[in-house]
Amino acid sequence: MKYLLALLALIFSLAPATAAPAELAEAQKKIPMKASAWELNGNKAAFITHLGVPTLHINDGGQDATGSNIITIKDLAFANGTIEYDAALADNTRFTSIHFRRKDAANSEHLYLRANAVDDPNVNSAVQYAAVLNGVNIWDLSNEYQSNATLRADGWNHIKIVVRDGQLLAYINDMTRPALYVPMMDGDWTSGSVGFDGNVYLANITVTPDATPGLAAGKGIDPVHNDARYLRNWQVTTPLDLPRGTEPTALPDEGTAWSAISAERLGMVNLSRKFGATPRGARRMVWLKTTITAKEALQRQLDFGFSDEVYVYLNGKPLYVDKNLFGTPGMKTPRGRCSIENSRISLPLSAGENELLIGLTNFFFGWGIVARLDDGGGLLY
Structure with a gap:
């Protein structure tokens, strides 16, 4: 992960300026917390007030893997840009995920939090990127794409992801430093829907197309690109x-x-x-x-x-x-x-x-x- 963060510093230095704040504010879309804005895909969801704000609550029943109760935002195709949201964990939350560029039920980019990392800020598995490819969550082929984060058991956790071409930045509560940088995402497609799963309360979801601060165009650098010892x-x-x-x-x-x-x-x-x-x-x-x-x-x-x-x-x-x-x-x-x-x-x-x-x-x-x-x-x- 330290090597990836060094690469991230290089990417930041190369990244061009993004659109002006006024242009981004005009493009930003706030997702309503009401059923008409969502495809539930046969899953249960409750639109309630939680911690004083309009909230969407979904519950996977404590599944031992992500992906069992994905709900998606209606009429939204996401390619590049920024997604922000607040997530409050439930007592029995194990995982909570965001799926983005979701091509279909078997293929999506996928970032998730592990609730067992609460109160353990240096465990290196609090947040993980793992694509879903041909129906397989390849988390166990993606060890280098996980990291630590400070997760809160009580109240809201603020999550921001920035996506550009092959790269991903994920911020968890600390918006000044990314918790995770992925230089080369595994999906070989470029756009799709946005969805969520797990046992979690969700609020204040915004999507800002083409807002990609900190990321240059294209894929990042493979950390082992220069290593000729690999059998490829x-x-x-x-x-x-x-x-x-x-x-x-x-x-x-x-x-x-x-x-x-x-x-x-x-x-x-x-x-x-x-x-x-x-x-x-x-x-x-x-x-x-x-x-x-x-x-x-x-x-x-x-x-x-x-x-x-x-x-x-x-x-x-x-x-x-x-x-x-x-x-x-x-x-x-x-x-x-x-x-x-x-x-x-x-x-x-x-x-x-x-x-x-x-x-x-x-x-x-x-x-x-x-x-x-x-x-x-x-x-x-």
Whole structure:
């Protein structure tokens, strides 16, 4: 996160002036707290007075994930601009989210607060950006896109998000310093609706199109852009069912079909984007492979992140088997997210071509890997 904030300072320095305050005030839209202004999408909502102001109350019943009760603002297409609102937490709030540029029920940009961060101002998971791609909330592929914030259990929390092209700034209560900067959002579309979910009281919602203070045009800078050690180019099979409690019994053979897939931001190979959600209760598996060519036999270390389970082979020989299952005693640092911090394994490379083959399962949220050599010298990949 410190690296991202350093990048943010650069972005601020490059950002052009925004429209004059009078022009922005004229464009700003205040969203009424009445049913006629909202699409409830089959969910319950109450329009009440809370803490002295007109309020919208929604309640997800304490769900263990976001997205179960999304309501959206009618007749609003949002691309770039600023959204501000006040949010008061309920006694049993777990999460509260804003969905923006929501293309459809399966795809949206998505920022949420974790209520368990109240009174814990330095826990690095109070606020998180995680796109919803093809029906998958990829929060566990987005560890670098979360941060700390000071959340209030009582009274209003003021939230402001600023969106421009591929970038996001999120302010939580402190409007002088962003709590979170996202240089490269994961959505590959540019506009959509705005919605909210969770168990929360919402008030004073405003949308100001094209007001993007602090952000220059385009995407930001990938923090690992200059790092040639990442393994970015892979081949992948189509997913196959692998029932829970079973293990793969055969490796790919000459008849296996492969397609190319490349790493995205932060070196992440995002299989959720390519293959969508694994059906509830199911478990799927793919094989990925890449070739590392060495001038001579040598030993390298591979920093390796994955979600959910992996079976690693080098030149046809088993090398590493492991699990990274959130909420279990064996989950990897940081707390079961797919991260370059998950593990380090040794690669005994032979002179010439070496095939690195990885079996990867999925049954829980995001599906992906990230892999980085300790040294790319003397290697082609």
